Amino acid sequence: MRFDDPWYDALASGWGELDGTGAPAHLVPPARDTADREISTADIYLEVQRSPAFQEVRSRYRRFVVPATLGFLTWYVAYVVAATAAPGLMSRPVAGAVNVAMVAGLGQFLSTFLLTWAYARHARLRRDRAALELRWDTQELTRLSGPAPGSAAAGLVTGSGEAHR
Numbered sequence: 226m227r228f229d230d231p232w233y234d235a236l237a238s239g240w241g242e243l244d245g246t247g248a249p250a251h252l253v254p255p256a257r258d259t260a261d262r263e264i265s266t267a268d269i270y271l272e273v274q275r276s277p278a279f280q281e282v283r284s285r286y287r288r289f290v291v292p293a294t295l296g297f298l299t300w301y302v303a304y305v306v307a308a309t310a311a312p313g314l315m316s317r318p319v320a321g322a323v324n325v326a327m328v329a330g331l332g333q334f335l336s337t338f339l340l341t342w343a344y345a346r347h348a349r350l351r352r353d354r355a356a357l358e359l360r361w362d363t364q365e366l367t368r369l370s371g372p373a374p375g376s377a378a379a380g381l382v383t384g385s386g387e388a389h390r
Contacts, residue, residue, distance in 0.1 A: 264370045273363050282355050289347045297340055304329050 273279055308315050308326060315326035
């Protein structure tokens, strides 16, 4: 792993790593110079965050996740409460040795898989395309603003395509 990798955890480094000159690596990399930029990256991301398209993606996400989470947690708590407060109900046979508790426990697994499938489908149909367009727009704005000439980030932006090969 290269030390100039933006995803490298600088705070976890320093365990005998050298900076190339034989000296121990710095724990925190020096700040990048962004004074020469026309528009800062933070401004771009704040602008995107305030945009109606971003708000719509977040709204679609919340409209699915909040009810789904509340529904699933209610179903789970109902199962746990019924198992502890109504053992007679849970031990009632359904078919042979299979009782209500076993059916409800398997229903927990089934509902987990169904909720995962529903979430993936909702994301694919309602959010992924809009989120991808926002991502591309953000990347384009960030690329156009460019790093300050001579900064450490200049090498990262121009060399970013080579890291994925």
